[in-house]
Amino acid sequence: MKIVITGAGGQLGKELIQLFKxxxxxxxxFTKQQLDITNRTQIKEMIEKIQPDYLINTAAFTQVDLxxxxxxQAFLINGIxxxxxxxxxxxxxxxxxHISTDYVFDGEKIEPYIEEDSPDPQTIYGKSKxxxxxxxxxxxxSSTIIRTSWLYGHDGKNFVNTxxxxxxxxxxxxxxxxxxxCPTYTRDLGIALIYLLTKPHGIYHVTNSGSCSWFExxxxxxxxxxxxxxxxxxxxxxxGLKTPRPNYSVLSQKKLNSNGLFLRNWKEGxxxxxxxxxxxxxx
Numbered sequence: 001m002k003i004v005i006t007g008a009g010g011q012l013g014k015e016l017i018q019l020f021k022x023x024x025x026x027x028x029x030f031t032k033q034q035l036d037i038t039n040r041t042q043i044k045e046m047i048e049k050i051q052p053d054y055l056i057n058t059a060a061f062t063q064v065d066l067x068x069x070x071x072x073q074a075f076l077i078n079g080i081x082x083x084x085x086x087x088x089x090x091x092x093x094x095x096x097x098h099i100s101t102d103y104v105f106d107g108e109k110i111e112p113y114i115e116e117d118s119p120d121p122q123t124i125y126g127k128s129k130x131x132x133x134x135x136x137x138x139x140x141x142s143s144t145i146i147r148t149s150w151l152y153g154h155d156g157k158n159f160v161n162t163x164x165x166x167x168x169x170x171x172x173x174x175x176x177x178x179x180x181x182c183p184t185y186t187r188d189l190g191i192a193l194i195y196l197l198t199k200p201h202g203i204y205h206v207t208n209s210g211s212c213s214w215f216e217x218x219x220x221x222x223x224x225x226x227x228x229x230x231x232x233x234x235x236x237x238x239x240g241l242k243t244p245r246p247n248y249s250v251l252s253q254k255k256l257n258s259n260g261l262f263l264r265n266w267k268e269g270x271x272x273x274x275x276x277x278x279x280x281x282x283x
Contacts, residue, residue, distance in 0.1 A: 002026045002052040004094075006037055006085070007059030011156025012099065015186035016056065016193065023194060028052065032059060037081035043088045054197060055089045056097045057082055060129070064103075065242045067125040074124050079131035086140035095201075096140055097193065102149035102181060104130040107246025112211075114252045115147075115203045122244055133203070144196060145203040146189075149249055150217070153186030154277060160270070163218050164277075167227040177215035177233035181249045182207035185269035195261050204259075205251035208266035220267060224274050 003020055007013045008029030020027045028050050036042050037059050047055070060078055061067060067074040082098050089096035103126035104119040121127045136143045152158035160183075166173050184207040192206045212220070215233040222229050236245070253263065263269075 001054070002028065002050060003054045003056060004028045004030065004046070004050060004052045006030050006035060006055075006057045007032065009033075010058055010060075011153035011158065012151060012186045012189065013058045014155055015153050015190050016058065019187065019190040019194060037085055038076050040084040040088070043084050047088050047092050047094060051092070052094055054095045054097065055085060056099075056193065057085050058099050060099070062125070064123060064125045064245070067123065067128065068243050071124055074128040075131060078125070078128035079135060082132035083135035083139055086136035086143050090140035090142065095197070096136065096143045097196070098132065098136050098143060098145050100133050100145050100147045101126070101129050102147060102246060102249035102251055104133065104147065105246060105249055107179075107249050109248055112250045112252035113205070115205055115255055122246070125243075142201045144201045146193065146196070147203065147205050147251060148184050148189055149207050149251055150181045150183045151186060151189065152183065152273065154273070156186075159183075159214070159217065160221055160273065163221045164225065164274075167222050167225055167229040170229055172230040172232055173218060173222070174232045174234045174239070175215045175218040176236050176239050177213050178236055179245055179247055179249075180211055180213050181246070182209075182211050182251055183217055183266040183270060184208050185266075185273050187273075188263050188269050192256065192261055192263060196259075199259050204256055205253060206256055206263070207251050207253065208263050208269045209253060210265045210267070211250040212266065217266075217270075220270060221274070224271060 003025050009031035017029050061074050106120040133145050152160040219231045
């Protein structure tokens, strides 16, 4: 089986390349320098040449604050790009998968979001990602949309690596305590994606199980590292974010579970990640 992965230079893309190779798939990875997903001609030529069985889009403009000022680019990459990919995948009968986000919701619920909940994004990032979902599904009803959250992986910029770095030289770290979500290890998301290749198309929420606040997430990291750094809880208001974040964006895994897949708790995934990072990089 041949698989094309776009956004292959990102932390999820890199993880997927490794996982699919382990499963003996023939992988064709494309970084943003190698394939512009906003160029439909490039996409068409790539698919015609490779003739893949699956096309997985992990490419995205994910810098939440920057999206607010670079609006055209956000909608182009997060909205139009997935549309072009979905269109060309349908034309060549390639199964299309697109990675989306918890930011499509407003964060006002007090219980986990299910796939059928009405999206109501509050940021340009969220609105552009929702557009990508909608256009992909409109263009190609066989698309699979995977929403995830609080993603972290090896060789990438993410919350876990930031806290690790701060814990190595700071006596204290101030972290928001009133935003809740589901930390997700890229390897576990990748395992779920492989599983979903043969499942019915549609929208799926895929995260590690359980949930926590950013403060609890940071505390778990510092504790595992045996660091003496003190994690201090502060409010979102105190932190002073430029762009609003969802207060509560926990995604329900009921649909994933009903399809026979149960991902491990976020703490287990985090511990494996930190141990692997320590073994590989000695930090």
